[in-house]
Amino acid sequence: MAELRLEELSAKTVVAANALSLKPGQEQFIAPVSYSAAAxxxxxxxxxxxxxxxxxxxxxxxxxxFNPYAEHDEFKAILWRINVDADDQGRGIGTFAVKALAAEARDRGVGRLYVIWESGELGPEQFFLRTGFQPVGETQYGETIGALDL
Known part of the structure; x- marks a missing residue:
């Protein structure tokens, strides 16, 4: 594995990001990258x-x-989406990305980073727990709200 690095999503990289594959069963837990780009x-x-x-x-x-004016605390600093190509899962890429987002949050003076996930056998819960997020609540739809204290 070469050294991992981050780059801003751009016209040059959005097609490759959209082409990231998922393991069977993961598709119900994640929307295409193009949805995030549009948002x-x-x-x-x-x-x-x-x-x-x-x-x-x-x-x-x-x-x-990062929206300090969000009405709810969990939306002031939140991890909205993370996707690692199916063939590359388990290599530390997701953890690398979460650490980078946490560092960005700290640089912005944020003390807590949130994430919301849906429970399920093939869902992301175990990944979020391994990266340090702890359940702190539930959405009105029954999804878990997790927090990572920085």
């Missing part, structure tokens, strides 16, 4: 989108959002 156009001042590169290959995508 960021609505308010690019708060969105933080990066691709993870291994050499020249896009192997992951992460999107966070």
């Amino acid at each position: 960021a156009v609505a308010d690019p001042s708060t969105s933080w989108q990066r691709v993870v590169l291994d050499g020249d290959d896009v192997v992951g995508f992460i999107m966070g959002d």
Whole structure:
């Protein structure tokens, strides 16, 4: 594995990010990267989108959002999406991306980063727990709200 690095999502990388594959059963837990890119156009001042590169290959995508004026605390600093290519899962790429988002949050003076996930056998819960998020609540739809104290 070459050294991992982050790059802003761009016209150059969005196609590769959209082509990231999923393991069977994971598709119910994640929307395409293009949905995140479209959401960021609505308010690019708060969105933080990066691709993870291994050499020249896009192997992951992460999107966070920083909105100090959000009505609910969990939306002030949140990990909205993370996707690691199926063939590259288990290599530390997701952890690398979460650490980068956490570092960005700390640089912005944020003390707590949130994430919301849906429970399920093939869902992301174990990954989020391994990266340090702890359940702190539930959404009105029964999803778990996790927090990572920085």
